[in-house]
Amino acid sequence: MMRINETFFSIQGESTFAGWPCFFIRTTGCPLRCRWCDTTYSFYEGEERTLDSLVDEALSHPAPLVEVTGGEPFSAPELPRLVEKLLDAGKTVLIETSGALPVPQGLDRRCHLVMDIKPPGSGMAHLMAEETFxxxxxxxxxxxxIADRGDFDFCLDFLDRLALPREIPVTFSPVFGECSPGELAEWVLSSGREIRVGIQLHKILFDPERRGV
Ligand code: SF4
Structure with a gap:
């Protein structure tokens, strides 16, 4: 059994997979409290689901893509078993994670991790550890x-220290309604860095206050 906040079929909005139809599984619980969190309802609400019922629901949707998000999926001990079952069922699996918790032992690495850097504007920068990345x-x-120029510079410095291979893409998105996408694009262009500018696509396609998008 696994405590699940919600499941829904929508459009992936925040990675190199943005734009693809995707079945989402949102886990309950997160140890972080990001200032601009838009899923605070996931901190406590949820119901116990069997892993097989989640896989069956994923298979009922035609899209090959499944994203496990949160909350913080890495805080769910059942995550590795769920991911393995989804992969064995033929799904492409993304996991969105905060960057604050280490990759769980035993996680089937056929999945794709989308790991956040939480800059100072989130209030969670103190939880970012290079070894996690x-x-x-x-x-x-x-x-x-990214909320502002300070966040942008923090993330560039963090990436410099990591020096990860360029096969690991990096996407910066503006905090919705707070940072101008055009301004962020200008910062990226003048930085000369290989950074994608992303827009939180699901918030443009659907009502940003609506759950399950
Ligand atoms: S990690 Fe995600 S779910 Fe947790 S507080 Fe931050 S934005 Fe919200």
Whole structure:
């Protein structure tokens, strides 16, 4: 059994997979408290689900893509078993994680990790440890949600120290309604770095206050 906040079928919005139809599984619980968190309802709400029922629901949707998100999926002890079952069922599996917790032991690395850098604007920068990010491999990616120029510079410095291979793409997105996407694009262009500018696509396609998108 696994405590699940919600499941839904929507459009992937925040990675190199952005734009693809995707079945989402949102786990309950997160040890972080990001200032701009838009899923605070996932901290405590949820119901116990069997892993097989989650796989069956994923298979009921035609899209090959499944994302396990949160909350913080890495805080769910059942995660490795769920991911293995989804992969064995033929799904492509993404896991969105905060960057604050280490990769769980036994996680089937056929999955793709989308690991956040939490900059100071999130209030969680003190939880970022370089060794957590050194577990990333080609096929994984890094994402950061940027509130202002200080956040942008923090993430560039963090990436410099990591010096990860360029096969691990990096996407920066503006905090919705707070940082101008155009301004962020200008910072990226003048930095000369290989960073993708992302928009939180699901918040443009759907009501940003709506759950399950
Ligand atoms: S890690 Fe995600 S779920 Fe947890 S507080 Fe931050 S934004 Fe919210």
């Amino acid at each position: 050194r577990a990333l491999r080609p096929g994984d990616e890094i994402k950061a949600v």
